[in-house]
Amino acid sequence: MYYGDNLQVLRTLPTNSIDLIYIDPPFFSGAEYNVIWGDTNEIRTFSDIWDGGLPTYLVWLNARLWEMRRVLKGTGSIYVHCDYHASHYIKAGMDKTFGYEYFQNGISWQRSLPHGNAGNRFASSTDTILIYNKSKEHTWNLLFLQHRDEYVKEFYRFRESDGRVYRLISCITPNKNRRTWSTTGTALGESGSTLAKEWNECTRRACSCTRRAGSRPIRGTSTP
């Protein structure tokens, strides 16, 4: 744990040494903030008002993002939390720093109790988290969530002899760019290539699969 200006700290860190970076920097909101600090309820203040306006803010942030790219490993990724005040400028800056092609996508982060001023506009209830990878070899761990019980009860109406529940789903896709799955355990790509490995992973993880027109529906089980 370091305490200090992150630019100075970043400069002491070795190149290609960090797996994952998340930052929640000032957003260029034009406000002063009081932050309740830790268990002591100590109030710390930080200013998000920038002499020189947006250009000053972007120079400040981009200098740090360049250092962050340097310390990130080739397999690493960076998540930058921002909001409507400057997210589009930050995106443009990161396209330069990290490369447009390394933008993974963004997360829309929604507050549960939004209190944006809705008097003369829609309330601002979301922030954005921009995600960039350092290279095409970035690490990505697939995320899975348990289905809600009610969902399983409603849709997974069939049961295997070993007790696992499953559903019968449509396997037909009219989209030529999407893969169509056969019932024999092979996936047929655009050119008819076999993607059995992916198929096995798909059935193991029980994700939705599509099938060729005319074949029997395949089973999508709820548990691996």
Ligand SMILES: C[S@@+](CC[C@H](N)C(=O)[O-])C[C@H]1O[C@@H](n2cnc3c(N)ncnc32)[C@H](O)[C@@H]1O
């Ligand atoms: C949007 S707030 C994030 C607050 C924090 N994520 C939280 O939930 O409490 C921005 C934070 O960046 C810190 N900050 C501003 N300039 C900094 C710098 N040069 N180095 C390190 N931290 C800085 C501020 O003190 C402030 O706590």
